Structures are given as C-alpha cells and as structure tokens.
Amino acid sequence: MLATIRDEGAKAATLAGQTLGTAMPNEPTPRLLADLATLPTLESERLRLRPLREGDLPDLFAVFADPDVMRYWTRPPMRDPDEARAYLAEIAQNFEARTGFKWGITRKDNDRVIGTTSLFRLDNAHQTAEIGYALGSAHWGNGYAAEAVRRVCQFGFEDLALRRIEADIDPRHHASIHVVEKAGFQREGVLRERYIYNGEIQDVVYYGLLAREFHP
Numbered sequence: 001m002l003a004t005i006r007d008e009g010a011k012a013a014t015l016a017g018q019t020l021g022t023a024m025p026n027e028p029t030p031r032l033l034a035d036l037a038t039l040p041t042l043e044s045e046r047l048r049l050r051p052l053r054e055g056d057l058p059d060l061f062a063v064f065a066d067p068d069v070m071r072y073w074t075r076p077p078m079r080d081p082d083e084a085r086a087y088l089a090e091i092a093q094n095f096e097a098r099t100g101f102k103w104g105i106t107r108k109d110n111d112r113v114i115g116t117t118s119l120f121r122l123d124n125a126h127q128t129a130e131i132g133y134a135l136g137s138a139h140w141g142n143g144y145a146a147e148a149v150r151r152v153c154q155f156g157f158e159d160l161a162l163r164r165i166e167a168d169i170d171p172r173h174h175a176s177i178h179v180v181e182k183a184g185f186q187r188e189g190v191l192r193e194r195y196i197y198n199g200e201i202q203d204v205v206y207y208g209l210l211a212r213e214f215h216p
Contacts, residue, residue: 039101040159044151047144049103049117052088056104059113060084063136072173073134074197098122105135105148114139117148119156119165127163129156133179140175146182150216153183157211164210171205185209 042049052060061084063069070077078084094100100120104113115135122129131152135145156162167185169176181187185207194204 039095039103040155042103042151042155043108044147046108047147047151048106048108048111049148049151050106052091052102052104052113052116054088056113057081057084057088060088060104060116063113063115063134066137068137069134072170072176074195076198094120102132103148103152105133105144107144114144115148117145117152119152119160122160127161129160129162129165131165131167131180133176143182145179149179149183153209153214154216157214162211164208166206166208168204168206171203177205177207180207180209183209184214186213 039051041051058081061078061081064084064087065078067077078087091100091102094102099122100118101122102116102118102120105115105117106113115133117134118132119129120132131149133145133149135148153165156165165185167180169180171177171190186209188206188208190203190205192203193201195202
C-alpha cells in the first residue's frame with residue numbers, strides 16, 4: 001500500500017548525460033557521487049536503511065508478492081521468488097548507472113527487511129529526483145514509511161545536493177498521500193487520466209518537496 005504509484009524501474013532511465021552519475025558540462029557535481037562506491041547506510045530514530053543483499057530475498061519477495069502492497073504499482077505482485085532475485089539485480093544495475101538508489105527498510109532492533117525506499121529518476125541537470133517506497137502490510141500504521149522517506153530526503157538534499165524531490169501518486173491511494181504529506185511534501189496538481197495500467201485508466205496527483213522547505 002505505501003508506495004508511489006509508478007514503479008521506479010520503469011522510469012529510472014533519464015536522458016543521456018542528465019543523470020546524477022554523468023554531469024552535464026558546467027553543471028555542479030553532487031558532493032558524494034564521485035566517491036560513492038557503495039550505497040551508504042542511513043539511520044533515523046527507529047530505522048536503519050541499508051543496501052539490499054542476497055540474504056534479503058525472502059523478505060523482499062514477501063513485500064512485493066503482497067497484493068495489498070502492490071495495488072497501486074505498475075507491476076503486478078510477484079509470483080515466484082526468482083522475480084525477487086531479478087529485481088535485486090535490477091536495483092544493482094540502477095545503482096551502477098546512478099539512475100536510482102534503493103534501500104531496504106529495517107528496524108534498528110531487527111535487521112529483517114520490512115520494505116524499501118528509493119530515490120530514482122536522478123537528474124543532475126535540474127537537481128531533482130523522485131521518491132519511492134513500499135512497506136510490508138504487517139508494519140502499516142507505525143509511521144515507518146514517513147520516517148524512511150524523510151531520512152532519504154535528507155540524504156538527497158544534504159549529500160546529493162538535490163534541489164527538489166517529487167512523488168506521483170494515484171489520488172485513491174490515501175495512505176501514500178498521508179506519508180508524503182507527513183514528510184513535508186506539498187500537493188501541486190492532478191493530471192487526469194494520465195496512465196493506463198492493467199487496462200485501468202488512472203489519474204495521478206503530483207507532490208513536491210524543495211530543499212529550502214525541508215527541515216530534518
């Protein structure tokens with residue numbers, strides 16, 4: 001349930017030369033990326049956001065096989081554990097290309113992955129990115145998604161020198177809207193009948209958060 005409507009895998013690629021990994025001429029290089037050999041582990045009050053690894057495959061599959069979690073994603077629920085393995089490989093490829101960063105969400109008292117959060121569509125020319133998140137249904141209602149989103153936004157603004165982070169969400173997805181609003185995002189508009197997924201015509205509501213508006 002707690003996930004932006006669009007799947008970041010479908011939107012990770014940006015125009016050549018405009019990802020954060022390849023700065024355009026005369027564009028400022030984000031502070032960390034030149035030396036960012038691995039995805040850093042981030043911590044918040046209750047959570048640890050860390051790189052996903054092979055041992056997380058059962059937990060990753062459990063999250064993305066849940067129809068309730070996947071209701072507003074562009075890909076259907078996973079049906080086979082091999083899909084989780086392929087997804088893990090896709091996550092690694094996006095990091096290598098610097099088109100997307102995805103963390104596993106874990107609680108500090110338990111290293112099991114309960115969800116994921118990500119920055120994708122990284123665009124150096126405009127210093128922007130999009131936020132994504134998914135949380136296992138057993139952990140809904142605890143504020144974990146908003147806490148993870150805020151921590152990733154802090155990383156984006158402070159360490160990647162982003163100017164703007166945005167989200168697009170199905171307006172029927174009230175829980176996801178609550179997450180971004182709790183994290184400080186502002187509603188900016190609705191595009192009617194913007195997408196067709198699984199034969200369903202969907203509107204999308206856009207949210208944005210600017211670096212100057214963010215307060216850790």
